[in-house]
Amino acid sequence: MSENLIELKNISKRFGGVRALDSVSMNIRPGEIHCLAGENGSGKSTIIKVMSGVYTPEEGQILISGEPVSKLDPIKAVQNGIQVIWQDFSLFGNLTVAENLALNTYILEGRGRMDWARARKMAREVLARLDVELDIDADVETLPTSGKQIVAIARAILAEARLIIMDEPTTALTRHEVDALFAIVRDLQAQGIAVLFVSHKMREMLEISDRLTVFRNGKKVAEGQMSEFDEPAITRAMTGLELEEQPYVANISADTAPVLEVKNLCVPGIVEGVDLELRPGEIVGISGLIGSGRTELARALFGMENARADTFRIGGRDIFPRSVQEAIGLGIAYVPEDRLSEGLFLTQSIERNMVVSIMDRLRKGLFLDRKAMRSKTEDMFATMQIAAPSADTAVGNLSGGNAQRVMLGRWLLTGAKILILNGPTVGVDVGSKAKIHKIIRDLAHKEGLAVVMISDDVPELTGNCNRIHVMHGGRFVAHFEGQAMSEDQINDSLKALK
Known part of the structure; x- marks a missing residue:
């Protein structure tokens, strides 16, 4: 059996005359936390959509557990345990936590009616698996961003995810909420679930990830164990530039009147x-x-x-x-x-x-x-x-x-x-x-x-x-x-x- 959960070989994707991905190769291993970094327009979103079957590449090969997959589509990706948590979470705000969590299971089973007791039981069990507390009867629209994120992660687990892709998961979170999210991510890793963590925030990348892949202008420009990188190295890989900011000094005299x-x-x-x-x-x-x-x-x-x-x-x-x-x-x-x-x-x-x-x-x-x-x-x-x-x-x-x-x-x-x-x-x-x-x-x-x-x-x-x-x-x-x-x-x- 392959050591890779998913492997992409020489993937290329064009949109009109623009080459969004240029012969990109990368892999994700079972149970690892892998960070994908790059500036806007670097190809991160495109490769996520290739992995999840939204886009079909013009060139290259996709392997899941070592087996080539032809014409990967969203349904086939989900069946192979690949789940994406987009920035908007794709939840139903007017439904409760329990309803959001049970809905996909009921649809796959072809059920026409909701079994409320079973839905609540499913919700309690999956939240316990994440070691978090959440009001399962609360409408999702009333939850803070961190709460919605937990629901999205729990839904992915109920779908028997083997790889959860998190697209900019900490954008709207406080540091306290980031710490709570990282605890959940490490718990997922302990359960053998791989996480692809897509982020702009270098300190968070260094803190949470085992490996790093960096894209720039549709190409892979760096890859390796996170221990091989520091902030300046990641910045150079992402931008191709040396970006150093000195602390700001306000040259204000003591008698300057306040505005x-x-x-x-x-x-x-x-x-x-x-x-x-x-x-x-x-x-x-x-x-x-x-x-x-x-x-x-x-x-x-x-x-x-x-x-x-x-x-x-x-x-x-x-x-x-x-x-x-x-x-x-x-x-x-x-x-x-x-x-x-x-x-x-x-x-x-x-x-x-x-x-x-x-x-x-x-x-x-x-x-x-x-x-x-x-x-x-x-x-x-x-x-x-x-x-x-x-x-x-x-x-x-x-x-x-x-x-x-x-x-x-x-x-x-x-x-x-x-x-x-x-x-x-x-x-x-x-x-x-x-x-x-x-x-x-x-x-x-x-x-x-x-x-x-x-x-x-x-x-x-x-x-x-x-x-x-x-x-x-x-x-x-x-x-x-x-x-x-x-x-x-x-x-x-x-x-x-x-």
Whole structure:
């Protein structure tokens, strides 16, 4: 019997004139945790769809347990124990946990009616196998992201999975939830189930994986035991470049007046007594567990919450923004964490997404000044280093990093003096992440933009902020700057809050 659960030999796949995979070979062994890494467009999603039978390659061979498989399709892949957990989890939100878990089994058995007692028994048993507790009667749509992920993993186990492919599984998870997920992944490994872990996050790759395969531009460029790699080596393989970020230094004199002064900011029941001061050129970080109040704080600063404060001073003026329009008028901009559902119009062009925040300024009588629209968009297109054929490209066709740069460009067009970033590089590959960081740092250092950066990614905060606050229970409970602003100290502070 082959030592490989699945083996791909010289796989090639084209889309029109684009070669998405170029003679790629890789294998996954039973019970191993294998990481697949690469930037957006490297071919990761394509190879996943080849493994799961969604795409048929033009060239190459697929072997499962050493046996060649011709015309692998999704049904045949599932029958061979290959399960994919996509980023959207593909669950039924209006059904309970038990119903979601039992549904596939009942369909395969051809049953027309649900046996509720059996469904609940199946759910309890599979969750016990994962050593997790979950309300099996709760509708899946009410669960947090981590809960939905557990349901998706449990469903795969019920389908007798031998290989579970996890596509960017930690994108929307806190560090605490990541630790819980990794415990489940290691438990799956102990049960002999292989896991293909697809991620942009290098520290997580190093922590969880036995082996690593790296793609770049549709080719395999590196492969080996994870012990053979470190962060710089993975970065070089993914990008072909040396990417080194030095800690950000804000050159601010002691007498520089704050652009934002907030004292005793409250959002009833969520944020209590927050004091925040921000000077031009500063990048101030905020971290904290889910539910700490950090997003509500950001929304309050942008006029989106029913908030109050003893002091709310912008540029020396005592004024509290009570709406988004007022906040924009005061020079505040906010980039939300979920850019797809909260920030961007995916079917519209880059140009329309960018100028939507300044439409009133572009009016020429009853019409929009098309020439001014294009001029401002093209200037920001270049500043944000957006990789796209033109400003007419639909935002939905962009990578995560380029879409995020469109969001940044939109708000910078307003002439903002204060930029609030909530999860600025969530779901962004390492190369785009470095570019976004450089843009933010340059805007702060050269243009005097004041930035609030909210993130779960502690290295992102320590590498780009001159001060960091840790939030818990709606308050700032720890503060770090200078030599004290180390990853270990901040992580220790966060762990103490669990």
